Amino acid sequence: MTIRVRIAPSPTGNLHIGTARTAVFNWLFARHHQGTFILRVEDTDLERSRPEYTENIKSGLTWLGLTWDEGPFFQTDRFDYYKQAIQTLLDKGFAYRCYCTTEELEQMREAQKAKNQAPRYDNRHRNLTPEDEAKFKAEGRKPVIRFKIDDHQEIAWNDAIRGRVTWKGSDLGGDMVVARTPETDDEAFGQPLYNLAVVVDDIEMNITQVIRGEDHIANTAKQILLYEALGSKVPEFAHTPLILNHEGRKLSKRDGVTSIDDFRKMGFLPEALANYMTLLGWTPPDATQEIFTLTEAAEKFSLDRVNKAGAKFDWDKLDWINSQYLHKMSPEKLVDLLVPFWENAGYPVDIAGDRPWLESLTGLIAPSLTRLANAFDESRLLLTETVSYNEQAICQLKLEGVKEIIEFVLENVTKIENLTEDSAKEIINQVTKAQKVKKGLVMKSLRAALMGELSGPDLIQSWLLLNQKGWDKNRLEKALKVI
Numbered sequence: 433m434t435i436r437v438r439i440a441p442s443p444t445g446n447l448h449i450g451t452a453r454t455a456v457f458n459w460l461f462a463r464h465h466q467g468t469f470i471l472r473v474e475d476t477d478l479e480r481s482r483p484e485y486t487e488n489i490k491s492g493l494t495w496l497g498l499t500w501d502e503g504p505f506f507q508t509d510r511f512d513y514y515k516q517a518i519q520t521l522l523d524k525g526f527a528y529r530c531y532c533t534t535e536e537l538e539q540m541r542e543a544q545k546a547k548n549q550a551p552r553y554d555n556r557h558r559n560l561t562p563e564d565e566a567k568f569k570a571e572g573r574k575p576v577i578r579f580k581i582d583d584h585q586e587i588a589w590n591d592a593i594r595g596r597v598t599w600k601g602s603d604l605g606g607d608m609v610v611a612r613t614p615e616t617d618d619e620a621f622g623q624p625l626y627n628l629a630v631v632v633d634d635i636e637m638n639i640t641q642v643i644r645g646e647d648h649i650a651n652t653a654k655q656i657l658l659y660e661a662l663g664s665k666v667p668e669f670a671h672t673p674l675i676l677n678h679e680g681r682k683l684s685k686r687d688g689v690t691s692i693d694d695f696r697k698m699g700f701l702p703e704a705l706a707n708y709m710t711l712l713g714w715t716p717p718d719a720t721q722e723i724f725t726l727t728e729a730a731e732k733f734s735l736d737r738v739n740k741a742g743a744k745f746d747w748d749k750l751d752w753i754n755s756q757y758l759h760k761m762s763p764e765k766l767v768d769l770l771v772p773f774w775e776n777a778g779y780p781v782d783i784a785g786d787r788p789w790l791e792s793l794t795g796l797i798a799p800s801l802t803r804l805a806n807a808f809d810e811s812r813l814l815l816t817e818t819v820s821y822n823e824q825a826i827c828q829l830k831l832e833g834v835k836e837i838i839e840f841v842l843e844n845v846t847k848i849e850n851l852t853e854d855s856a857k858e859i860i861n862q863v864t865k866a867q868k869v870k871k872g873l874v875m876k877s878l879r880a881a882l883m884g885e886l887s888g889p890d891l892i893q894s895w896l897l898l899n900q901k902g903w904d905k906n907r908l909e910k911a912l913k914v915i
């Protein structure tokens with residue numbers, strides 16, 4: 433049997449980290465079994481669904497490398513399937529028309545609340561006579577379609593992640609609405625609702641495993657009843673653990689990021705984020721291996737190694753994984769990724785005209801990068817012609833003997849056309865000897881003069897970069913003025 437799985441996002445917001453992680457697990461499962469991964473856009477919530485969210489979801493999945501084999505399918509194109517299924521449920525007596533008004537439902541809920549009972553529909557229109565129906569219609573009431581849920585039953589399934597799960601029929605809130613009231617008089621019923629649409633699609637798309645977040649467990653119980661009523665084989669279910677913040681609560685907007693776009697803007701690489709997400713709830717057979725591509729993870733992926741317990745989102749680990757990918761990347765490739773981050777920080781760089789210099793700069797800062805967005809901080813002292821001195825740098829420059837050191841360096845570097853690593857070191861050695869000072873004093877003072885601060889990237893390499901731009905002499909002259 434060919435494995436067929438799907439990711440079924442609702443386009444009511446940008447691609448969420450939880451949905452993306454569910455997509456990762458579905459993708460890994462499909463690839464492991466040479467199966468099919470389907471993208472289905474659940475856009476039946478017409479008020480909240482937006483085309484730009486669909487675009488964001490598609491581009492986010494693509495960015496992460498989660499390519500789909502079929503789709504995107506849109507539920508709004510598929511109403512005929514749902515209507516057919518609703519008609520079948522009505523014809524077979526599994527569903528009925530309920531004419532309750534909003535006020536009646538409200539009163540029902542208030543009465544339940546007063547008795548400290550959980551809100552539920554009390555199935556009062558389950559057995560209406562044709563006369564009752566005629567009376568309600570004459571009053572102008574419009575019915576919803578409700579699917580019968582027997583209170584005295586237990587729904588059970590073997591969850592591929594959680595083992596045996598059971599649910600009481602009486603905990604499902606009474607007979608469930610599967611279609612809204614019709615909008616026009618000639619419609620038999622109105623818009624089909626979520627649980628029904630999902631089941632009809634999963635049947636029609638031959639889905640073999642439904643892998644989705646554990647927040648859908650109660651829906652699964654309802655959906656199993658729909659499969660049975662529609663005479664279809666129930667797929668295997670796998671409910672993935674929630675993603676939690678460091679306080680153990682569901683990761684939410686309050687934690688600063690939730691959408692994949694947020695992670696992209698913070699400077700995480702798609703390979704690194706996808707790698708991290710595979711570990712968010714899944715333990716590879718060799719738990720010591722933490723860096724792998726999606727394809728490598730797919731070879732080893734199985735649902736029985738997905739944990740039941742919530743997966744804590746660990747920023748340090750994500751940063752570590754991201755840095756592993758950044759440090760492995762060649763400056764030639766990395767530089768193109770850094771350009772937008774420099775630009776965002778207000779430093780437009782001329783990548784076409786200045787590529788070799790920017791590549792050298794990238795090579796210099798790459799080992800200290802954790803996120804692409806750090807690029808500006810790591811390179812800001814080298815991005816402008818001029819320098820400004822912080823307090824510590826000024827103190828350093830004002831130390832005894834520093835003026836002579838800087839004068840010596842300036843004089844000697846002016847004589848050299850293209851500074852190299854060797855000639856830079858030679859100047860430093862010469863000044864150490866000529867001024868009879870410690871090399872440490874020379875290095876620290878030179879750093880203060882050239883960079884304006886006492887810490888930063890490697891001094892010699894930074895000097896070479898400044899020299900290639902012709903900025904080192906200006907900076908040394910400016911330092912002499914400060915002294």
Ligand code: GLU
Nearest residue numbers: 439440441442474630644
């Ligand atoms: N559309 C649902 C959601 O975005 C997913 C439903 C499912 O996977 O069955 O949560």
